[in-house]
Amino acid sequence: MPPGISDATVPNPIFNLTPAATVDEGNNWINISWGPLALTNPVTGAVLGNYVPVSSGSGTVDKIPLGTAAYVEAPTFDFFGTRRKGAGTVTPIDIGAVELAGTTTPAPTLTSIAPTSGVRGTSVPVTLTGTNLAGATAVNVSGTGVTVGALTMTPTTITTTFTITSTATPGARTVSVTTPGGTSNTVTFTVVAPQGTLSFTSATNGTLGTLLGARTLSFAIPTSRAAVTSVVTVTNTGAAPLQITAENLLLNIGGLYTVPATTCSFTTPLAIGGTCTISVGYATPAIQPALSDVGALAVRNNGSGTVALPAPPYTPLALVAR
Structure with missing residues (x-):
């Protein structure tokens, strides 16, 4: 019989395993059909993402609208401390075990740049080396006079072209990379004045x-x-x-x-x-x-x-x- 039912209760309710959303003992929305109940896979340890992305077409997405009795009954936070409603969060809310923020993208890091300098009035092919560089959205160069071209990337390298104007101020510039995981540390690229040979x-x-x-x-x-x-x-x-x-x-x-x-x-x-x-x-x-x-x-x-x-x-x- 379902848990919490006294043996003395007659007649006993029919035991039913039909999937349905309910509230567990911790007042968290759970459902045996949808979603993990943990942020990580208990076997592999892999970080789990949002189990009901909008693109999935799942009927659990935005199931409970604002102002309904179910919305009022739903807890403000899931059992991982993530706010589910109120304080500017998106409504309506999904039904399921928890609403996860998704996987954490590691922050990028830079270890080197080659070459380390370029002459004013030239275009310089540049290679940045580091970690977690895939998905980079920008290469940032401090100051003015240096324009960054299209990016070609792997998880450990980014290649691009720095176009240096003829009026760029000579000196050291800081270079960083921005990805969905954040902005990296900086490496140094120096703009130099042209020389005779x-x-x-x-x-x-x-x-x-x-x-x-x-x-x-x-x-x-x-x-x-x-x-x-x-x-x-x-x-x-x-x-x-x-x-x-x-x-x-x-x-x-x-x-x-x-x-x-x-x-x-x-x-x-x-x-x-x-x-x-x-x-x-x-x-x-x-x-x-x-x-x-x-x-x-x-x-x-x-x-x-x-x-x-x-x-x-x-x-x-x-x-x-x-």
Whole structure:
């Protein structure tokens, strides 16, 4: 017989397992047909979502309207402490075990951004790395002058493009990600001013090459074994004027190399696409040495891609002759 019925009650009511909404001993709406009675699966521990979403078409959705006797009888809170009615909550209310707020989306976190900087007036492909990034709705960059493009994401990465205006203020920006789980911590992206770039683009009486990422000049020695001078053309291939401040030989084994002339100004910046020349001489010995004579020219400048030490920064040119 149903619980709570005295054996002395005659006749005993018919025992019935027909699904029906009722109020349990804790004054919570329950129903044996609909919904879990816990926030987690008791076997797997998985967090349970709303068991009667509107999209399900379930007849339990918005079943009890405001002003009805059933609405008055329904408890204000479910047994998890979630308000079911009143204080601005949506009415009418569902029937079922509990009205859950749904699964909790974990908050996103960021661990890195690559690259960490970008030049004004350029568009920079960016990759953000972290956790819980799926479903991101925004990448937030502090300040002005940086526009974020379309997002492509996985749970651990977001790729996008930062478009940096030519008037963006140089300096550090904070970058965060917003998802349904909230807004992440920040990583730093730095906007930098454009720089010139010093490049060795041509040479007479020799051949320019690249070895291990460094430019090299191999002298063409005349058959008469006479001294030779190579005129090296320097070009500003960067995005801003370039200031050359000095030229000197960092390495000069045997003392056979000299820098007898230059057309590069140490006071007037070299314009974008501008050129100047540096003459490098080699005092060819009368007898060909067994090994090549090596040297290194340093052109000091404020451009990108320079070597920091020994200061001031410079662009190197390796010298080879024999």
